[in-house]
Amino acid sequence: MRVVGIEGTAWCASAAVFDSERDAVSIESEAYEPESGGIHPREAAEHMREAIPRVVAAALETAEGPIDAVAFARGPGIGPCLRIVGSAARALAQSLDVPLVGVNHMVAHLEIGRHRSGFESPVCLNASGANAHVLGYHNGRYRVLGETMDTGVGNALDKFTRHVGWSHPGGPKVEEHAERGDYVEFPYVVKGMDFSFSGIMSAAKDAYDDGTPVADVCCGLQETVFAMLTEVAERALSLTGRDELVLGGGVGQNARLREMLAAMCEQRGAEFYAPEARFLRDNAGMIAVLGAKMYGAGDTLDVAASAVDPDFRPDEVPVTWRDDAEDVLLAGAGAPTDVRGAEAVVDVGAETVTKTRRPKAYRHDALDARLRRERTTHEARLLSEARRAGVPTPVVFDVDVPGSTLELERVGEADLRDALSERRVAAVAEHLAALHDAGFVHGDPTTRNARVTRSGTRDERAGRHDPRAARHAQQRDADGPEASRGERAGADATREPRDGGRVYLIDFGLGYYTDDAEDYAMDLHVFEGAIRGTADDPEPLLAAAEAAYREAGDPGVLEQLREIEGRGRYQ
Structure with missing residues (x-):
């Protein structure tokens, strides 16, 4: 099988021929390089208009036999560029009298890594110009685990x-200057498996304007941004229980990012793969390879239904070329007595757990020490605050800040991820409402950070088999008449789910105090993203969670959640 691929979503006009029998890809590309500033859509479209015919003709000359299909990047990307690519692909398919295949550019970035690595069902980190997200294949689609x-x-x-005044692209220049710079501290924003770059960019500009050497700014910028991406990739591995990670996207050409991801995977016993540079930057080779898989599955387009989509999200693509045996959630989550989470190792005893945030080899030493110290302190404080707000959480028995270690009560019998039900997700939503009413957020309410009990007496489910937990519970019960506003608000959150057992929230390391509805909505966004990424049928669960939050919390937070969901990711 031979498939032509055509790429032109933003800056690179590219065409390729993939020969599936030889597993060989030939790529012809012409990059658009603006004289100043970033990509100018009109100039980029003019570049595509001139360059696409040349690269297509050059690619066809490499074909060693007839063409079976034409694949093109349907989106996401710059609208005028996409329309030129779509027109070229339709014309070529009609002239060759072969089927047309519409490919999602972001899925192609990830599928080329899976294809060349040989991994069965990896978690995929995409780091490109207009996008950044973590994906995992589940139940017929790529699920966005974080973005x-x-x-x-x-x-x-x-x-x-x-x-600073440098020309496009800026990434290689940051990498070059960072090599001779010293680390400086910048904001670090990870919320569950989502992340934000706007604050760090503003801080970097301010630091440069205030006279910080540009090499130092680049070093701090690179260390912080790439540590954030590496952390969310590890969180996705932890959530899914997988041990394979592939990298996609043009920013993946940065040696420091690849070094960080490789170090993280080595430390947790996972495998890591990054394709060679020609498959990381925008290229038609990945379009042709995925196009061949889609063509083989019968996933082709009529010309009338082949309109481009500048906002084409990867989770909108029906994955017709894979089967359920490759589901990212079919892996186990690890032995119950030695659980490796995203940022800590948890030793599980009969009645207690010891949680240690060990140094991360991929992070700069100063950044690593800061995060482990802050998160250990925040978690201990917020676990206690949550209990005072009426939310079931483990009792904190001991805190060792220098050692980044907590000794906690053991709670629950299973992660919520493995025991999803409408009532249980509703209980989590009620817990979040109680936290928000008390003035703080959980920060990482995924389905791995809620624990559920399924059986036993009420006292057993509450963890009162441990004398220290019993004393704490007795004191809490005695404090009832003097309950704080947060405790009264959280009273409903402590009731038992009708399907049995209690739902606990754990792992408050990313939590913080806030009175901003945006932060509360982000808590819900993270929780709902985890549900979408782990549930076979997420819609009833999402409806149950939002109904429970609307009843227990501020409905205005749900309005803010809708605003967050509506923000464009492909700008």
Whole structure:
């Protein structure tokens, strides 16, 4: 089988021929390089108009036999560029009298890594100009496990380099200067498996304007941004229980990012793969390879239904070329006595757990020490605050800040991920409403950070088999008449789910105090994203969670959640 691929979503006009029998890809590309600033859509479209015919003709000359299908990047991307690519693909398919295949550009970035790595069902980190997200295949689609809440990672770096006066692309220039710079501290924003770059870019611009050497700014910028991406990739591995990670996207050409991801995977016993540079940057080879898979599955387009989509999200693509045996959630989550989470190792005893945030080899030493100290302190404080707000959480028995270690009560029999029900997700939503009413957020309410009990007496489910937990519970019960506003608000959250057992919230390391409805809505966004990424039929669960939050919390937070969901990711 031979498939032509055509790419032109933003800056690179590219065509390729993939020969599936030889597993060989030939790529012809012409890049658009603006004289100043970033990508100008009109100039980029003019480049596509001139370059696409040349690269297609050059690619066809490499074909060693007839063409079976024509695949093209249908989106996401810059609208005028996409329309030129779509027109070229339709014309070529009609002239060759072969089927037309419409490919999602972001899924192609990830599928080329899976194809060349040989991994069965990896978690996929995409780090490109206009996008940044973590994906996993589940139940017939790529699920977005985490993503940027404002701008793509490449565009974020470009915003800083334009401020400095450097030309596009800015990423390689940041990498070059960072090698001779010293680390400086910048904001670090990870919310569950989502992340934000706007604050760090503003801080980097301010630091440069205040006289911080540009090499130092680049070093701090690179260390912080790439540590955020590496952390969310590890969180996705932890959520899904997988041990394979592939990297996609043009920013993946950065050696420091690849080094961080490789170090993280080695530390947790996972495998990591990054394709060679020609498959990381925008290229038609990945379009042709995925196009061949889709063509083989019969996933082709009529010309009348082949309109491009500048906002084409990867989770909108029906994955016709894979089967359920490759589901990202079919892996186990690890032995129950030694659980490796995203940022800590938990030793599980009969009645207690010891949680240790060990140093991360991929992070800069100063950043690593800061995060482990802050998160250990925040978790201990907020676990206690949550209990006072009426939310079931483990009792904190001991805190060792220098050692980044907590000794906690053991709670629950299973992660919510493995025991999803409408009542249980509703209980989590009620818990979140109680936290928000008390003035703080959980920060990472995924389905791995809620524990459920399924059987036993009420006292057993409450963890009162441990004398220290019993004393704490007795004191809490005695404090009832003097309950705080947060405790009264959380009273409903402590009731038992009708399907049995209690639902606990754990792992408050990303939590913080806030009175901003945006932060409360982000808590819900993270929770709902985890449900979508782990449930076979998420819609009833999402409806139950929102109904429970609407009843127990501020309905205005749900309105803010809708606003967050409506923000464009492909700007």
